[in-house]
Structures are given as structure tokens and as C-alpha cells.
Amino acid sequence: MTSPEPTSAPDPDLDETRRLALNGPRGAVRRSREFSRQALLDWHWLAMDGEHWPDDEQVAVFEDVLLMVSELVTNACLYAPGGPRELRLCWNTLRLRVEVSDASPEPPRLRPSAYPGKPGGHGLRVVDRLAGAWGSRPEGAGKSVWLEVPSPLDHRRPIGARGR
Template identity: 65%
Template sequence: MSSTDPLTAPRPDETRSLVLVQSRGAVQRCRDFSRQALLDWRWLPTADEEQQAVAEDVLLMVSELVTNACLHAPGGPRLLRLSWNGERLRVTVSDGSARPPRLRSPAEPGNPGGHGLRVVDRLARSWGVELDTRGKAVWLEVAGPARTTEPGAAVDGSGWPQPRA
């Protein structure tokens, strides 16, 4: 199939959301949901090691944000949202706690736990917290995978090569 086939072409400015009603199994459900989105958006599969690492980093950071909501927010995570605009991916995990997460000092790296936000801080291009009357949303952003094209191939606005006429 060509890259202009609507079933396989990337769809920039796409958002997917997963509503969560309990913490039990939430991390795996969110990883599976995120992996499927990355497959649909053609981040995966890839033969390029760097692009593979970026996709795996996204899945790790999703796990960290969801785990934090499971551990520290009453009722656990409520919503996972993935927003892909063709250049960057924004991951948002919402929960019912108004207490913002705290980036712990790396003073005691041998202690278990408490390192998830440090991982996010190192791997994400940016991250932050938005508070509202229902709780908070912790978000992170990563740059999309690099697109490689054949020499002379036309590229549309999404960065994907288009077939030659």
C-alpha cells in the first residue's frame, strides 16, 4: 500500500483517550493502549535503533506517570490522553489529586521508588502539571521520530514521503 492510502497514512493532530476507572491493571492497559497508538501512527515497528529507543522511552514514561497516579492519587488515574501533531507527542495522565508531583533529589539513588519523575525529567523534551478543580493532569512531550525519505521524494505537510507521480 502506498503512504497516501487513508488506512495506513499518518494522521497528524490526532488525540486518543483511555478512560480509567480503577488502578488495578491500569499500568499495563495504558502501556498496551499507548503501544497501539504508536503502531497506528507508524512509530513502530522500526528497524532504526534510535527510533525504537524513542518509542520504548514513551512507553516507559507512560508507565511512570500512571504508576505515580496509582500510588499517590485517591482513586488512581482517571484518564490517559495521547496527542500526536505530526511533530511532537504529548502524553497526559489525569487524576483526582490536587497535589502536584515532586521531583525528588537524586541524593539517595539506591533507594527503591521515587525515581519515576526523574526518568521523565531526563527523557521528555518537557513536562509539567496543570491543576484544576477536579485534580491535576501531569503531561510530558517528546519529539516525534525522525522521518527519512528517499532522495528526491516529495514530502507532504506531515513529513511523510509521498509516491512519485
């Protein structure tokens, strides 16, 4: 689902932003996944505290975010001149916003899903299904493609309730 209105600047209510400079496609997907994984761990997306275990939903959202980061960065590697420029992760305990900037002014488009078994062209479909919202906005001579995911942290189970 795309957002009906692109934002012109990062949301000022977001508490923490981490940035990873990406100078082209070489190693960008791997570096972006590692950077994102560490940020999510630092923000305790999978941490066990004194009262809660990470539940299946929390683990699934963690993995989904890493997949969506990979898809956005891969698209910038494939379709933007010079590849991705920067990955930004913005977190405010209620939602995570992921942004990937590149030098292409062309907004991303969902491809028709006529051949679901054919490789390629499915990345934005994955993002469309998994993200709470996504879209793009102009940024300098290029653009930033963004997605948002609600926090999975309020879904955690108490430690004593490991079974379902």
C-alpha cells in the same frame, strides 16, 4: 526539565487525540502501556515504509514513551486518591503529548536523588531526563500531568543503509 508555563488546555494544533478511561489503579499501568503501544504503532512509529527501516533512535524513543507512560500512571496509582482517571495521547507528527489525569490537586515534585540504588521515587527523574518537556496543570478538582516527546520519525535510515 519542566515547562516554564503550564498550558490550560490541550494544544489545538494536535491532529489526533486518543483517550483511555482509567477507573482506578487496578491494571492501569498494563492497560496504559498496551493502549500507548497500539497508538504508536498505528501512528507508524515503528513501521517500515517503502524507503525506511526503524532506526535505533526511533526504537529507543518508542520504548522510552512506554516507560514514561508507565511512570506517570504509576505515580497516579500511588499518590492520587482513586488512582488515574484518564490517559490522553495527542499526536501531530511533530510531537507526542502524553497526559494522565487524577483527582489530586497536588502537583508532582522531583524527589532528591540521595539514594540512587534505593527503589521508588525515581519515576519523575526518568521523565525529566527522557521527555522534551513535562509539567502539570489543574484539571477540575485534580490535575493532569503531561509530558512531550519530539517525533523520532525524521531519524529513520533508508532501507539500503542498514549498517552504520
